[in-house]
Amino acid sequence: MTTTIPAWFTARQQAAQKRYESIPAPKxxxxxxxxxxxxxxxxxxxxxxxxxxxEILRVISRSTGLEKxxxxxxxxxxxxxHSESHLPENAICLPFADALLSHSDLVExxxxxxxxxxxxxxxxALHEASVKxxxxxxIPDRCEIEGSIEVHHWISGAAxxxxxxxxxxxxxxxxxxxxxxxxxDETTPGLGITYKDLFAGHxxxxxxxxxxxxxEVSRLIAxxxxxxxxxxxxxxxxxxxxxxxxxxxxFSQLIGxxxxxxxxxxxxxxxxxxxxxxxxxxxxSESTYSDLLYKNTLYGHSKTVFSGLISVDENAHHxxxxxxxxxxxxxxDCEANSMPGLEIxxxxxxxxxxxxxAQVSDEEIFYLQARGIxxxxxxxxxxxGFSVEAVQRLENEDAENLVLTFVDAKxxxxx
Amino acid sequence: MSLQITNLHxxxxxxxxxxxxxxxxxxxxxxHAIMGPNGSGKSTLSKVIAGHEAYIPTAGSIxxxxxxxxxxxxxxxxxxxxxxxxxxxxxVPGVSNANFIRAAxxxxxxxxxxxxxxxxxKHLYAQMDLLEMDRxxxxxxxxxxxxxxxxxxxxxxxxxxxxxxxxxLDETDSGLDIDALKIVAKGVNAMRSANRGMLLITHYQRLxxxxxxxxxxxxxxGRIVKSGGPELALELEEKGYDFLKEPALA
Numbered sequence: 001m002t003t004t005i006p007a008w009f010t011a012r013q014q015a016a017q018k019r020y021e022s023i024p025a026p027k028x029x030x031x032x033x034x035x036x037x038x039x040x041x042x043x044x045x046x047x048x049x050x051x052x053x054x055e056i057l058r059v060i061s062r063s064t065g066l067e068k069x070x071x072x073x074x075x076x077x078x079x080x081x082h083s084e085s086h087l088p089e090n091a092i093c094l095p096f097a098d099a100l101l102s103h104s105d106l107v108e109x110x111x112x113x114x115x116x117x118x119x120x121x122x123x124x125a126l127h128e129a130s131v132k133x134x135x136x137x138x139i140p141d142r143c144e145i146e147g148s149i150e151v152h153h154w155i156s157g158a159a160x161x162x163x164x165x166x167x168x169x170x171x172x173x174x175x176x177x178x179x180x181x182x183x184x185d186e187t188t189p190g191l192g193i194t195y196k197d198l199f200a201g202h203x204x205x206x207x208x209x210x211x212x213x214x215x216e217v218s219r220l221i222a223x224x225x226x227x228x229x230x231x232x233x234x235x236x237x238x239x240x241x242x243x244x245x246x247x248x249x250x251f252s253q254l255i256g257x258x259x260x261x262x263x264x265x266x267x268x269x270x271x272x273x274x275x276x277x278x279x280x281x282x283x284x285s286e287s288t289y290s291d292l293l294y295k296n297t298l299y300g301h302s303k304t305v306f307s308g309l310i311s312v313d314e315n316a317h318h319x320x321x322x323x324x325x326x327x328x329x330x331x332x333d334c335e336a337n338s339m340p341g342l343e344i345x346x347x348x349x350x351x352x353x354x355x356x357x358a359q360v361s362d363e364e365i366f367y368l369q370a371r372g373i374x375x376x377x378x379x380x381x382x383x384x385g386f387s388v389e390a391v392q393r394l395e396n397e398d399a400e401n402l403v404l405t406f407v408d409a410k411x412x413x414x415x
Numbered sequence: 416m417s418l419q420i421t422n423l424h425x426x427x428x429x430x431x432x433x434x435x436x437x438x439x440x441x442x443x444x445x446x447h448a449i450m451g452p453n454g455s456g457k458s459t460l461s462k463v464i465a466g467h468e469a470y471i472p473t474a475g476s477i478x479x480x481x482x483x484x485x486x487x488x489x490x491x492x493x494x495x496x497x498x499x500x501x502x503x504x505x506x507v508p509g510v511s512n513a514n515f516i517r518a519a520x521x522x523x524x525x526x527x528x529x530x531x532x533x534x535x536x537k538h539l540y541a542q543m544d545l546l547e548m549d550r551x552x553x554x555x556x557x558x559x560x561x562x563x564x565x566x567x568x569x570x571x572x573x574x575x576x577x578x579x580x581x582x583x584l585d586e587t588d589s590g591l592d593i594d595a596l597k598i599v600a601k602g603v604n605a606m607r608s609a610n611r612g613m614l615l616i617t618h619y620q621r622l623x624x625x626x627x628x629x630x631x632x633x634x635x636x637g638r639i640v641k642s643g644g645p646e647l648a649l650e651l652e653e654k655g656y657d658f659l660k661e662p663a664l665a
Contacts, residue, residue, distance in 0.1 A: 362468070367505035370465050371519040371573065372493035381518060385509025385556065392509075 006104040012111070016128035023122040032119030035305040035337045036276050040219055040245040043191055046160030048077045056081050059184060063152040066178070066398050070147035076184070077159045078133040091175075092138040093149060096164050099136035107136060110168055110199055114225040118249035118278040123221050127162050127193045134164030137177060139204070141170035148176040148209075148399055155183050155190035155218065166197040169204035169232070176207035178399060182242070183215035189244070190218040197225055200232035202256070207235045209399055213406050214242040216273065221247045230256025230285075237394055239403055240267035240275050241410040247276040254281075254288035254316075263292040264394070266387045266403075268410045269302035269334075279308040281323065283316040286346075292323040295390045297383045298334035299414050307339040310353060314345045323353040328360065328386050330379065380411055416443040416480050418464075418497075418581040418612050423475035425463045433459045433470065435637035441581065441612040443480075448615040448623055450648060451634035452656040457616045458502060460634070461585045465499040466492045479581065494523055496580030500570040500587050507557035512569065513539065515557045516576050523577075542575045546602050563590035564599075571602040582606065582613045588622035600625035620652035635659055 025041060026033040051059075060082045063074045071085035071093050080095045087093050092103060099107050116124045135151050153163045169175055183190055192214065200206040206228075212220060220243050228234040240246050252261045267275045281290040296304045306325040327336035338355035360382050368378035387407055394400050418441045425434040433456050441447050451457050463470045464477055466489035477485050484492050507515060516539065521530055536553075543552065546568050558566050567587055574582055584603065588596055603613070603626050615626060623631075623645065631647040632639045633656075640659060641647065651658075 364505050364507070366465075366467055366489060367501065368507070369489035370493055370499050370501075371515075371577065372490050372522040373518055374490045374522065375488075377518070377522070378490075381510055381515075382507060385507055388509035389556075 003101060005100060006108070008104070008108050009100055013129050016125045020122060020125035020129055023125060025122060026119060030119070032278065032307075034307065034339065036247070037245060037274055040274075043160070043219070046191065047157055048159040049157035051076065051156060059154050059156075063154075065150045065152070065180060065402055066148055068147060069150035070145050071149045072151075073135055074152040074154070075133060075163060076154045077156055078161050078163060080133065087145060087149075088143060090140045091143055091145065092136065094136050096134040096136050096166065097132055103136070103138070106138060107166065110166055110197055112195065112197060114227075114251065114253070116223070117251060118280060120221055120223060120247070120249050123193055124195065124223055127164070127195045127223070130160075130193075131162040131164045131195070134166070135177075137167045137175065139169045139173040139175045142172045143170065144174040145176070148178050148396075151177065151179045153179060153181045153192070153194075155181070155192060155214065156185070157188050158190060160191045160193065163192065163194050164197070165194070165208075167206060167208065168199045169201045169206045171202045172204060173201065174205040176209070176396065176399060178209040178211065178402065180211045180213070181220065182213050183218055186215045187217065188215070190214065192218070192220040192222070194220065194222045195225075196223065198227070198234060198236070200226070200228045200234040202229045203231040204229075205233045207237075207394070207396070207399070209237045209239075209394070209403065211239045211403060211406050212242055212246060216242060216244055216271070218243050219245045222249070224248070224250040226250075226252040226261060228252065228254050228256070228259040228261050231258035232256070233260040235262040235394070236264065237403070238265040239406055240265070240269070241406050243273065245274045245276070247278070249278045251280045252282065252290060253284060254290060255284045257285050257287040259285065259288045261290040262393065263290070264390050265294040266390050266407065267294075267296045267304060268299070268387065268407065268414075269296070269304060270299035270414050272301050274303045276305045277307070279306075279323075281308075281310045281321055283310070283312045283319045283321060286316050287318040288316060289320045290322070293390050293393065294325040295328070295387055296326070296336060297328045297330060297386055298336055299330045301331075301333045303335040303337075305337045306355065307341075308353065309341040309343060310351055311343040312346050312349050312351065316346045317348045319346060319349040319351070321349070321351045325355040326386075327355070327357040328383060329357055330360070330383060384408070384411060416610075417441055418614070419478045420464065421476050421478075423460070423463065423477065424473045425459065425470045426473055427470065432473075433637055434463060436475070437634075437637070437639055439632065439639060441614055443580070443612045444609040445629040446607070446613045446615065446626065447630045447632060448617060448628040448648065449632045449634050449639075450617060450620075450651055453618070455634045456637040457634050458585055461499055461583045461614070461616055464583060465489060465497060490522065493577075493579075498574050498577055498579035498582045500567075500574055500582065500584040502586040502589060504558050504566045504570055506559045508559050510557050511554050512557055513553035516573055519573070519577055539576065542572055545575070545605060546572055547598055548572065564592065564595035567591055567595065567599055568602070571599050575602060575606060580611060582611065583616070584613070585616045586618060587615070588617055588619060596622070596625060620648045623648045633659060
């Protein structure tokens with residue numbers, strides 16, 4: 001194993017830095033930033049505080065999640081501070097910084113190969129230029145990982161964090177990875193620019209869950225790039241409960257016949273929180289299936305933007321593609337913007353897209369109240385149920401319960 | 416001990432009067448049935464007793480064992496002992512039946528007190544057995560994708576679990592086939608008690624073959640126009656509601 005950063009990576013980072021400097025910042029009027037809060041895109045250089053050993057131990061002890069994770073990693077401002085693994089020996093699951101040294105060729109083969117298509121090319125370049133850690137997972141052919149790999153990413157102080165998650169599943173393999181993004185304290189504004197490279201190989205199953213529960217003064221730009229091969233099944237789930245502002249760009253590419261992609265999200269903003277969601281379901285190959293379900297429950301003066309496109313290539317016949325964004329408006333002052341879109345260039349496709357925004361109806365509340373449940377609790381039960389519908393699509397009890405602990409904590413904060 | 420409704424008037428927000436002076440007493444231990452044609456105000460009466468905010472009570476009172484509940488919120492009335500089995504029960508997506516009933520029971524406990532989960536499920540399963548409901552039902556979302564019969568059975572299950580003092584069943588027989596009706600009736604009959612009063616609202620006499628009422632009332636145009644024993648239901652069935660229009664009854 002080499003101890004120096006591979007030359008290809010250094011060259012990529014240098015080129016990315018130049019790209020970052022040359023790409024103009026998004027501006028008002030850019031279609032991909034429609035309804036977006038452009039003001040959130042300026043920040044000062046990050047400051048990473050040095051933490052005492054005792055504080056680091058406290059962060060590790062706060063990194064609780066699943067009862068029995070298949071492996072567990074804890075990062076603090078992109079430095080690994082804890083790891084444990086019960087994975088089979090032939091599965092590679094390493095901090096990205098280590099994988100760069102020990103599996104340089106493999107990382108190079110998959111690292112950030114996609115063209116950024118949803119607006120954040122400049123910030124993707126910044127991520128590429130700045131990334132130093134994260135997790136690299138390579139599951140060999142026919143290897144099925146029981147349970148989930150759990151990864152905690154903590155931001156401390158006014159740091160800028162660039163966690164990278166690169167997952168490659170071999171033929172007929174299976175893995176589930178859960179990333180949890182949190183802040184060490186509740187009052188210091190941090191920034192995360194995260195990137196997930198997800199490659200579901202032939203006939204494999206790749207489930208990815210991102211739980212975003214940063215403090216409510218932090219910001220996040222999260223890029224998900226998923227490629228799903230022949231007969232493979234990918235599932236990505238995003239939960240947004242924290243941050244002052246979060247932008248999620250999720251691109252799912254179906255590149256082999258029989259590929260199946262589920263894109264799920266639950267967001268529960270309150271106060272002045274803003275979540276900006278851009279998605280693209282790109283059907284490259286024939287006989288592919290994608291299903292997107294985004295559910296937003298808005299409180300206070302919060303705001304969401306959903307812009308989703310289904311794009312079907314010329315030869316991608318027999319495509320099934322579905323896209324649903326549902327907004328539940330819990331106050332009169334919240335704002336949900338939805339822009340669903342279709343771009344179909346093939347015949348024999350089944351596509352649907354739809355977006356709805358609704359308030360809890362008086363009749364629903366009446367039913368729960370008539371059972372003795374007070375109206376505040378009734379509204380909360382209905383709103384939780386609204387989110388649960390998407391969480392259940394994870395089809396894994398442990399992962400669902402973990403996500404629901406964050407959902408319930410958020411509802412408790414809303415009160 | 417009774418649910419006492421006295422000279423109850425109620426209007427819609429637009430001022431249309433639906434209830435025009437309903438007086439009715441349901442003593443604990445008795446089952447009363449209200450029959451009447453469509454639009455007579457039967458369902459409205461049940462909703463006004465439950466506290467539905469779309470109806471504005473303009474006169475009269477509702478007392479439960481002597482306590483005036485007219486000013487109480489919907490949920491407070493329920494906790495005080497009123498149960499309304501809905502004609503069209505709502506769906507509550509993402510909330511399992513077990514959690515829903517548990518939340519309703521929890522709402523009846525003092526703050527800080529928690530339901531004993533083991534005892535709760537034991538009791539729930541026993542009542543589900545009575546109503547011939549599959550155990551899988553506990554994990555299903557409330558009324559979502561339920562058949563008409565399943566929804567009505569679910570209402571009766573909730574009623575049994577919440578153990579109210581006064582039950583109001585709004586057209587519980589509508590949309591039920593005969594087998595489902597028998598099961599629902601079994602659940603209701605199991606609830607008969609000297610300490611509980613029941614009000615059955617129905618369009619058809621058929622329900623009363625399975626749940627024998629002590630008294631039958633006929634409602635028309637927002638009022639109770641005739642009261643009698645169980646034989647009144649048979650008379651209505653035979654003659655239809657038109658006989659109410661005969662001058663002798665005016």
